[in-house]
Amino acid sequence: MGFEDILEKVGTVGRFHAIHIVLLAIPLAMLSTHNLLQNFVAAVPDHRCRVRLGGADSRYINVTEEPLREEFLRVFLPMDQEGRPDKCRMYSSPQWHLLGTNETQGIGSQPDTQECTDGWVYDHSQFAMTIVTEWDLVCNRKSLRHMAQSLYMAGILVGSVILGRLSDRYGRRTVLLSSHLLQAVSGTCGAFSSSFPLYCFWRVLSGMAVSGIILNTVCLGIEWIPMTFRIRAATFCNYFYTLGQLILPGIAYGIQDGRLVFLVLSVPFYVFFLYSWWFPESARWLMMNNKADVALKQLKRVARINGKKEEAEEITAAFLKSNMEAELKSSKGTYNALDLFKTPTVRRITFCTMSIWFSTSFSYYGLAVDLQGFGVNIYLIQLIFGAIDIPAKLVGVCTMSYVGRRFTQSASLILAGLVILINIFVPKDLQILSMTLTVIGKGSLAASFACCYLYVSEMYPTVIRWRLGKAPKADVIPEPGAQIPLVEQRP
Structure with missing residues (x-):
């Protein structure tokens, strides 16, 4: 029996899981608005x-x-x-x-x-105030506008490294709470920035917070949701991200003031911070960090919410340790990120997943972050770009479920690459055709994103997937999705 079997005892999918996923998913709608905030807060009017x-x-x-x-x-x-x-x-x-x-x-x-x-x-007819109009980021200063978004993305990179490690050390719930608070504070302060350098500073912190929220949302989702339900849970969360893309143009159009838009999109994170105290810490993380008593308490709490109180009575700390002995044993030993490149199998997976993340992210945000370049109404194009994610992700879910993750991942990236390349040779006067190809490419990349979050998490063995800081050195790893890695101990 492994941890998946223990989850069965406290309720495969019950009231807890429904509340858990909904509360994890809601902040994702606001995260997508912050990722695409550049389109409106840094818009360049005539x-x-x-x-x-x-x-x-x-x-x-x-x-x-x-x-x-x-x-x-x-x-x-x-x-x-x-x-x-x-x-x-x-x-x-x-x-x-x-x-x-x-x-x-x-x-x-x-x-x-x-x-x-x-x-x-x-011309303030479309945008009452943006960072461009406030700090004159035009002409010979126009590169500063792009620098603000680059620094935000750099914050996401730094946050994924720092907060990912902190999550392994102090727990998913702790870092998720901190990230929600950091996002709320950095967004509020960014809205009242008195200078452009100060605005950039808060955007960097905002990017770090986004990484912390995404990483720990994924971890808490995966580590509390049984594998058979993960595709549906991941799809639900992905559609909340899409919802954020649909409400962003409405908020921006209704307010048309960059500072106020920034503030309105940041204030909800104070609410997210407050209700995140309800989340239980990952029981698997607690077990692997020698906190069996706390893990037992959390499992019983989940069982009580799911109406499985009697079934959970037979679970004790000793029961947890005995049934997770193999996983606990595999977590002993230490290694760092360089070990992801030392063995042939893990090295191949690492290079492939790095390529997937880079190509998907680079192309997706390359299309989605500078909508003014398309020469059409920015509010309309943002709405179209958000709406295309709905059918694209639905197709992705169907192919992931019935064809497989690998086909979905490769097909979505190939289709996106083809339409983007074709679009290069489309004459500028064929604007409708160009826009159609761009929308198809963006939808394909959205499907790729939906797949890679789930697929990549299943490619690595459990001990690497959720705890990079401690793991044995191994020459052989299991098939994707396996819970216990097959290891060969070295003297």
Whole structure:
């Protein structure tokens, strides 16, 4: 008997599991909004150089500040090919001879231009305030806008390393609680940032919190849900992530203020922090950390919620230790992440899973994070991008259940790669075709994400999957999903 059999005694799928999965899934909706927050909080509205008048210029124009009437713009700002004011340049001196005409400077007589000297004027019809308009992240400072998102993703990377290790050491529930609180605090502080560097600092912490929440949500889900129910539980959680993508454009459209959007999407994590105290710690983690009495207490609590109190009476600490003897024995010994590359089988799995995560994440966020580049209404395209996940993940669940994880993982990545490559050669005037291919690619990557969270967790033996800090050195590992690794002890 192993831990899966012990879970059977406290109720395979009951009231506890339903509440457990729902409470774990709800924060995922808010996580997806934070992952895609860049599209709205850092949106770039239409803009041009600010023109200030005074002195001799006042003889010609009866205004001294913005707004400046459209017919006067060509006096101070060069026009682009579409007849709109240049976004980043202005004339070094006013070109009064252009006043009241539709002329532009000829190719051979272009006057000197310079960078905007008095800031920019922004079109606030679509976005009342973004970090771009607040800190002028345009023209020669536009790279800073992308740097903010890069730092957020760097925070996710750092968080996965640090909080993953802390989760192994201090428990899933403890780190999940801390991550919810960190996300709430960093989001609140980020909404009230007084400078761009401070905003970036809070975004890094927010990214770390996202890693902590995702990692420990997956761990608590896998370690309390029986294997036969995991696909349905994972699907349920994935659809909450999709729900967040659908509500994000509605919130952003209704508020249209970057700071307020940031705040509204962060405040719910205070609620998540409070109700996360209800979660029981992983009984498997407790057993592997020599806390059999606490594990027994948690198992009995779960049995009571599931209406299996009598069945759980026969479970004792000694019973747990005797029936998990093989797993407890396999957890002895120490090794580090380098051991994932020392044996041929584990090394092959490690390289494959790393490739899956990189290709899926890189392509998914490459499509989903810069929606303004598609040239259509940003709220509409976000809604479409979120809606495509619904059928895509449903197809993924069906193929995972009836065909297999490997087929689902490879097919979704191949399809995504093909449509993205084809889209490169689609002419710009065929916008509908280009958008259709992009949406198909994004849906395929969503299915890949849904699969890899489950598939990768089942590829490694139990002792590696949930406790990287302690494990025996092994030359042979079991088939994916096996609970106890076959090990060959070395002297």
